[in-house]
Amino acid sequence: MAKQKGKPDISIERCKGCGLCVEVCPKKALEMSEKINDRGLKYAVLTAPDKCNGCGLCVIMCPDCAIEIVGEDEGKEKGKS
Amino acid sequence: MAKRFTRPESMKDKATHYCPGCGHGLAHRLLCEVIDEMGCRETTVAIAPVGCAVLAYDYWDFDTMEAPHGRTPAVATGVKRVLPDRLVFTYQGDGDLAAIGTAEIIHAGNRGENLSVIFVNNGVYGMTGGQMAPTTLLGQRTATSQFTRRSATEGFPLKILEMMKDLKGVSYLERTSVHSPKEVLNTKRAIAKSFKTQLDNKGFSIVEILSPCPTYWGLDPVESMKRIETEVVQEYPIGVIKDSV
């Protein structure tokens, strides 16, 4: 079974809906939500997890530390951004 | 369960007050990642400016003090001279550094203070409502250049780094941006080099980060990044302006 790739875990409350992650995702796996968070802002959602290869560009672009890549296969050496 | 790209330890787990898509959030995180990787969170003293980032001490988990507007490099000089083995950096916006603080930044550089300066250039005064800054582009509309910035009356965008490159006390000047993942990672490299320059006692350095201000550029965050990529870099080209380290 191919190594389990990590996926972005997006904090709904920490996200401010800036959309930068959606813009830079090479696989177009992220989209803005329809619903709004407690701040009244839309937030990013991983709508196509199968397309996501865990590259982390979304995290690099996030100004609010709202995204983490989780669920990595243990064997993979802990990547440094 | 392994995690990658987690929040840096030097960054508090706290939502920031910055607007959606603001570049301060990126700059804050990057310098914290560098501090984590250099292992110097406990020996860092930061000087926050007056401006949007005046509240930086709410987000950084290391000692931070506040300087009166523009006097950040002078305050940092005082700290660094008393504690030469600490990592001392100023974090300044374009109003703080290139307007009221022009004398302080130039003389701190000219004295060759072993300091690092993180200079966030977003072309407006954000905290006070989007007024024109020394780095506002010609033709840019702001709260105080409502007929756009015209050189005849409002002068030209100020290039602090280019102005300072001939100062012998200044050893490293680089302008970077955050308008794409590549640029963000490039900014991190530059910050690391600036901090290392300081810790190696190799003199004064500034990393100028071209940063978006969606709220007062009147653009959404994605358009703001595009504006940097297409317009701002024309006036403020990215790259190393001086490296005599």
Place this chain on the structure above:
Amino acid sequence: MKKKYLSTGNEACGEGAVRAGCRFYAGYPITPQNELIAYMSVRMEEKKGTFIQAESELAAINMLLGASAAGARVMTSSSSPGISLKMEGISYMAGCELPAVIVNVMRGGPGLGNISTAQGDYFQATKGGGHGDYRMVVLAPANVQEMFAFTYDAFALADRYRTPVMILSDGMLGQMMEPLEIDEDMKPAGIVKKPWAMTGAKGRDAQRVVSLFLGDGALEAHNEKLQKKYREIEVKETRCETYNTDGADVIIVAYGLVSRMARAAADRLTAEGINTGLVRPITVWPFPYEEIKRASKDALQVLTVEMSAGQMLEDVRLAVQDDSKISFYGRMGGGVPTEEEIIEKVNSEQ
């Protein structure tokens, strides 16, 4: 072991700082205090301290902000126009509760004024030249020995109360030479631990030195804390010298340089049958209201003498609370009151 020197007031002031453990000085050239900045450029080097001639008085006070926040004993000096440039920084020091010593060697004003002696910055020093509700301890030396001693004392006061302290001197006191006696074994006094300092969050939580309090009611609470400190300083640190005030018919109130001519005038008046005493405020903030009130209770005339249009005069009136007794003699723009002028003024008011 005491040693005698012949020193200018400015250099005595610098040595007082050095003996108090000041190891960070930032200044800027301005007459009439240039002897002090030159002196510190040598002494800081000798003591392995830091001397910086800043790009402006404004940058200098802000270097002090940082150096003080890092835990050092710090000093700057200037003269009237330069002190005006430092007012924002002084207000920040009060707000951040940072200790520092600021020396004002007053000169004629307003504006560029002249380089002669004056006392026209009394309001600026004691009523707050910077913004916000703050106070600053202000010591007023009257001779070269006090330029040394009060500067030395200022550092202990600054650290004890975490506050800026000003030495309010003037061009004549600064540049004239007089004997100066120094106890060669004296050590810095009032050294305190500074757990609040910006030294890096090693083994403790990260901390901040700021004067911004945006939370609801936070700044008000901070101000109440500051005011409590100022009340304590008023109770404990008011200093004043009284001379021949018991049963005096005339009381002269004068500080700094002018108190010397006032004392001579008082002696001659007393010899001529008008029993005249002197009250000399040493701290012009906290102001010695009680001492002046007490000394003037039975006096017929309370004459304030200043090298200004009459600034301390207002505090004397507050102390005496009886305008019928109040008289004033002042010289402005660098003019210096003479003994004879003071005597003539006392007689004319009889």
